[in-house]
Amino acid sequence: MFDYLNGKVTKTLINYIVIDINGIGFKVFTPNPYKFKEDKEYTIYIYSHIREDEYTLYGFENEEERELFFKLLGVKGVGPKMAMPILATGSISGIADAVERENILYLKKFPKIGEKLARQIILDLKGKLEVTNVREKDCDELVLALESLGYKQGDIKNVIVQVDSSLTIENQIKEALKLLLK
Numbered sequence: 001m002f003d004y005l006n007g008k009v010t011k012t013l014i015n016y017i018v019i020d021i022n023g024i025g026f027k028v029f030t031p032n033p034y035k036f037k038e039d040k041e042y043t044i045y046i047y048s049h050i051r052e053d054e055y056t057l058y059g060f061e062n063e064e065e066r067e068l069f070f071k072l073l074g075v076k077g078v079g080p081k082m083a084m085p086i087l088a089t090g091s092i093s094g095i096a097d098a099v100e101r102e103n104i105l106y107l108k109k110f111p112k113i114g115e116k117l118a119r120q121i122i123l124d125l126k127g128k129l130e131v132t133n134v135r136e137k138d139c140d141e142l143v144l145a146l147e148s149l150g151y152k153q154g155d156i157k158n159v160i161v162q163v164d165s166s167l168t169i170e171n172q173i174k175e176a177l178k179l180l181l182k
Helices: 063-073 080-089 092-100 104-108 115-125 140-148 153-160 169-181
Strands: 004-012 016-021 024-029 041-051 054-060
Touching: 004 024, 016 041, 024 054, 041 063, 054 063, 054 080, 063 080, 063 092, 063 115, 080 092, 092 104, 092 115, 104 115, 140 153, 140 169, 153 169
Parallel strands: none
Antiparallel strands: 004 016, 004 041, 016 024, 041 054
């Protein structure tokens, strides 16, 4: 099996890229193909999906994204074609946060995810996903805003995991302040 491919992206289409490695073009399905610019070199972390009638490569920008993909595949009822849109439309930290907080509404916003499957994802993954570090780049702006208002790092860390990361930064700050004032 492949762990990663390192080569030049020669084609970007709606749900996959083609990466050229020594004259061989590999078709790699990715959550967000347009993150990859044509004629640039990339290292893409790979998952090889092999079935009786198909051999498909799924590629990811980093190992954390691939690891979340693996965990999603472990959920009963979730296959590669259902896990890709989840990664495409959600952030790693947002998905992990939704699972830990049992936020069914957040999970239902993904294509083909109903209430039953959202509950299955929570059941199978709760406690198995790393809750993101409070200083992760997605949270930096929120943390800095709360620090500038005089809140302590410990208090911020306790409430930041409860804030919906899919909100705008202004709404994240409002939600965090409501939680801090309780």
